[in-house]
Amino acid sequence: MNTSPDKTIVAALAPTGKLRASINLGNPVLASLDPTTGEPVGVSVDLASELAHELGVPVEFVVAQSASVSVTNVSRGKADIGFFAVDPKRGEEIAFTDPYVLIEGFYLVRNDSPIKTNAQVDQPGNTVAVGKGSAYDLFLTRELHRATIVRIPTSPAVVQGFLDQNLSVAAGVKQQLQKDASQTGGLRILDERFMVIRQAMGVPKSRGDAAAQYLANFVKQMRASSFVADSLKRHHIDGAVVAGEGS
Template identity: 65%
Template sequence: MTIDPSIVSAFTPTGKLRASINLGNPILAQKDPETGEPFGVSIDLAHAFAKRLGVDLELVVFDTAGKSVEAVSEEHADFGFFAIDPLRGEKIEFTAPYVLIEGFYLVRDDAPINSNEEVDQPHNRVAVGKGSAYDLYLTRELKAAQIVRAPSSQAVVSTFLEQNLEVAAGVKQQLEADAQRTPGLRLLNERFMVIRQAMGTPKRRGKAAATALRKFVEEMKASGFVAQSLNKHGIAGASVAPAAEHD
């Protein structure tokens, strides 16, 4: 596939393609404990997109979704990997999702909460990762419960425990891993949201650039690239998003 030089220029104003990488979501990206290098499906997609454009790639790595979003919104990076959200969409043009991730609630074994409907009560405090997709979603959806923002998604359960909160909210896989390390915790038995993970680029880069990114994502899903990447990295709890209805 030949890429129009104007699209390449739109994505590389500094001469390199800068990918904003969020290490706060272990389904998408993690850091190798030995080398310190990031790896995961978002890194695989970033390299594939750079290859498609025929340019060098620079990974701009952050520890939270909020920082990663801000980097693209303020054009300190040329594209990134985010959950689709209306607030983020004010400055970022999203593709259709490439991966679907489930958001769940976690409580203590002896908590009186047994269903999602019981969470939104005035006496409940819900720990979330600041600026994460579920923070943005629950900020809109929860009317009575109080939201307590942990500094990152990885710190949600520790914040929940340290402050003796009633509920923790986050990506199912992250919560399950934390619950395995800490006895006496359980996940509620149904998701409260599906997190639609997409790629995105600043709206100021123009419609042609956004369209090229959307087509790239659809090709990566259809070719099996996304599924193969998830499998390669041993990722459970996420599924490849279906093809977009409109290109």
């Protein structure tokens, strides 16, 4: 961004003198651990680091294994900002920016499953594995009325939980499902996405409107400047696209 932020903005976004960013490792499109250093890497890490640079403060990564824990980190003041799928329930306490990337949510089934289309998922007797507190959990809780949702502790464990518990369907990030399917075998992903996940940055509403607006402007700048696109490319992420204006 072109101008240095006002001291009140810095105090609102980094009240401890450093920017504490909650990083969710449960979504591999956004972040993962570097196998060599053990440090978090990914587009959300890059954005947090750049924001801290803009604010003129150091960054501290508060690592979470699931979206629900990451949301709790921010809503309870353990972190200053986070990276989340936009959802009305989360929006009760967190002010979201516009999305910076869009991620597709898909269903996975066994090769011999009679389920061929998304419309066949929400039927009595079907069981759907989903990461507890994830965007998929929140969305499917509203949308599925006949199938039974089975909540797995973290999104990366969904396919294993689906297999171990002999469930009907697994729901999650297409990229994660593809990876798990290639490693396990005997699984297929349905042809049509069931949702588009709008991944945004968020700050507690208690930090004030000015802080929320600054963060919103930051995301717009990062999106328009190709920062987000370059980060996705650098981390070899093909499971997401840069969100357009008004997404």
